[in-house]
Amino acid sequence: MADDAHGGGGGHSPLEQFEIKPLMEIHLGGLDISFTNSAAFMVLSVVVVTVFLVVGAGRGAIVPGRWQAAAEGVYEFIANLLRDTVGEEGRKYFPIIFTLFMFILAGNMLGMLPYSFTFTSHIIVTLAMALVVFVGVTLLGLVKHGTHFFSLFVPPGTPLFMMPLLVPIEIISYFSRPVSLSVRLFANMLAGHTLLKVLALFVPLMGVAGVLPLALISALTGLEILIAFLQAYVFAILTCLYINDALHLH
Amino acid sequence: MEPEAAKLIGAGLAVIGMIGSGIGIGNVFGSFILAVGRNPAAEDNVKQMTFLGFALVEAIALFALVVALLLLFAF
Numbered sequence: 001m002a003d004d005a006h007g008g009g010g011g012h013s014p015l016e017q018f019e020i021k022p023l024m025e026i027h028l029g030g031l032d033i034s035f036t037n038s039a040a041f042m043v044l045s046v047v048v049v050t051v052f053l054v055v056g057a058g059r060g061a062i063v064p065g066r067w068q069a070a071a072e073g074v075y076e077f078i079a080n081l082l083r084d085t086v087g088e089e090g091r092k093y094f095p096i097i098f099t100l101f102m103f104i105l106a107g108n109m110l111g112m113l114p115y116s117f118t119f120t121s122h123i124i125v126t127l128a129m130a131l132v133v134f135v136g137v138t139l140l141g142l143v144k145h146g147t148h149f150f151s152l153f154v155p156p157g158t159p160l161f162m163m164p165l166l167v168p169i170e171i172i173s174y175f176s177r178p179v180s181l182s183v184r185l186f187a188n189m190l191a192g193h194t195l196l197k198v199l200a201l202f203v204p205l206m207g208v209a210g211v212l213p214l215a216l217i218s219a220l221t222g223l224e225i226l227i228a229f230l231q232a233y234v235f236a237i238l239t240c241l242y243i244n245d246a247l248h249l250h
Numbered sequence: 251m252e253p254e255a256a257k258l259i260g261a262g263l264a265v266i267g268m269i270g271s272g273i274g275i276g277n278v279f280g281s282f283i284l285a286v287g288r289n290p291a292a293e294d295n296v297k298q299m300t301f302l303g304f305a306l307v308e309a310i311a312l313f314a315l316v317v318a319l320l321l322l323f324a325f
Contacts, residue, residue, distance in 0.1 A: 180313075183313060184306075188312055234302060
């Protein structure tokens with residue numbers, strides 16, 4: 001997606017911000033495993049989350065200070081989410097859900113900083129995460145229920161003559177889960193950042209009246225921060241719902 | 251028709267699909283407002299579902315956008 005011909009003024013394309021640049025070239029046996037800006041922000045995201053949690057809740061004071069309360073608050077948020085969607089047996093899936101949520105949240109939020117790179121705005125990253133969820137949940141269901149897992153595709157109370165129509169539809173909608181999960185996050189981040197960049201291209205062109213697109217950019221940045229949090233939350237809650245489907249087969 | 255022109259027209263047509271998401275999001279939040287209006291105590295109960303519903307409907311708009319972007323930049 002580096003087609004500069006479609007960009008706005010000054011020879012800079014609004015899609016330039018999504019370019020992956022290698023920061024440190026590493027070639028191993030013909031493979032290019034350079035440390036890129038995307039990888040740098042993933043590492044930064046992990047560091048930020050780790051520091052937030054370890055320094056925040058490390059002391060374990062009985063009366064929490066603000067930082068500890070925030071770290072415990074995030075933990076409780078996801079724990080409640082799991083308990084509400086999956087039930088008590090959801091506890092053992094807490095690490096993966098919490099990791100996914102915090103990683104995506106930190107990645108999205110770090111992308112809000114100027115001159116940063118949003119690693120969730122690349123479909124390969126979100127697809128990797130969505131496939132982990134999809135394959136993991138399917139394996140979970142197959143291991144727990146064996147071949148009875150395929151009763152997931154037959155909604156309860158379906159008359160027999162409707163099944164040849166309904167079951168293929170259910171199977172297709174089941175396989176659309178990783179697609180929708182990944183595209184939702186990727187497109188939200190891509191669209192948000194592209195919109196901000198396109199508006200930013202207008203600011204120098206309009207001279208004094210450039211405060212108008214600037215005000216709009218400020219408002220949209222606020223909206224983007226909300227969307228950053230919301231998309232991480234939606235990814236987490238949908239993963240919980242898929243785990244619930246696999247465990248409890250409606 | 252040149253492929254460039256066809257791509258641009260196709261991309262423009264693809265984004266028309268976002269109308270559906272406009273109606274959908276209006277529906278979701280309208281229902282939320284009505285529900286809270288009738289029963290203010292239910293606000294916290296329905297708020298989580300509302301935001302989940304909003305994100306799911308927004309995703310459909312973005313599927314249409316992704317088709318448009320695919321047409322413009324990947325073909």
